[in-house]
Amino acid sequence: RNEEFKLGSFEIMGPQDFVHLQSTVRVLDQDEGVQVGRYDTCPKCEEDWELHGEKCYYFSTRESTWNQSRDDCRHGGGDLVKIDSREEQVENTLRVREKMNDDYDTFWIGLTDSQEEDKWLWVDDSPLNTSFLFWNDTQPDNWPGINGENLPEGDDCVVMGKKSGCWFDVSCKIPYKSICEKSAETRRV
Ligand SMILES: [Ca+2]
Ligand SMILES: [Ca+2]
Numbered sequence: 001r002n003e004e005f006k007l008g009s010f011e012i013m014g015p016q017d018f019v020h021l022q023s024t025v026r027v028l029d030q031d032e033g034v035q036v037g038r039y040d041t042c043p044k045c046e047e048d049w050e051l052h053g054e055k056c057y058y059f060s061t062r063e064s065t066w067n068q069s070r071d072d073c074r075h076g077g078g079d080l081v082k083i084d085s086r087e088e089q090v091e092n093t094l095r096v097r098e099k100m101n102d103d104y105d106t107f108w109i110g111l112t113d114s115q116e117e118d119k120w121l122w123v124d125d126s127p128l129n130t131s132f133l134f135w136n137d138t139q140p141d142n143w144p145g146i147n148g149e150n151l152p153e154g155d156d157c158v159v160m161g162k163k164s165g166c167w168f169d170v171s172c173k174i175p176y177k178s179i180c181e182k183s184a185e186t187r188r189v
Contacts, residue, residue, distance in 0.1 A: 058073070058078065092160065093165025
């Protein structure tokens with residue numbers, strides 16, 4: 001850019017200046033090439049976050065409510081996980097299994113119908129894609145607890161886990177572990 005500015009100060013463009021101009025253009029081309037190269041990096045994650053594809057995942061073993069877990073994810077620059085594909089479901093199931101204390105352990109994901117019953121939305125407000133669903137075969141059941149006395153608002157938040165990795169709607173207020181997700185870093189190295 002400095003080279004371009006210098007060119008503007010020439011009052012006479014003789015043959016020598018033309019040679020100089022050509023070499024200046026070449027220098028600028030090389031600069032552009034270097035800049036493109038700086039962005040050509042592999043995606044990576046912060047410490048404790050696990051890379052998969054172009055996303056980073058954090059599997060929190062601290063148990064808290066759906067809202068509190070979501071706040072914690074956002075505090076770390078992400079949000080509760082949104083599962084976009086069968087492949088992402090499988091990958092998360094495998095990783096969750098490694099972190100389960102027992103076969104019934106479960107983790108919050110970013111899916112809820114707390115705004116309107118049975119209208120399932122991800123944390124980015126996108127609707128649940130019904131072409132791939134990973135509900136456990138008895139779910140979602142919006143279970144209100146025994147005689148509706150325990151959990152009058154029903155099940156409005158979703159965990160994945162137990163051995164199958166399938167989804168269960170449960171009360172948002174029960175403390176569970178959670179999965180956070182954010183885009184991988186591709187900043188310059
Ligand atoms: Ca519900
Ligand atoms: Ca349920």
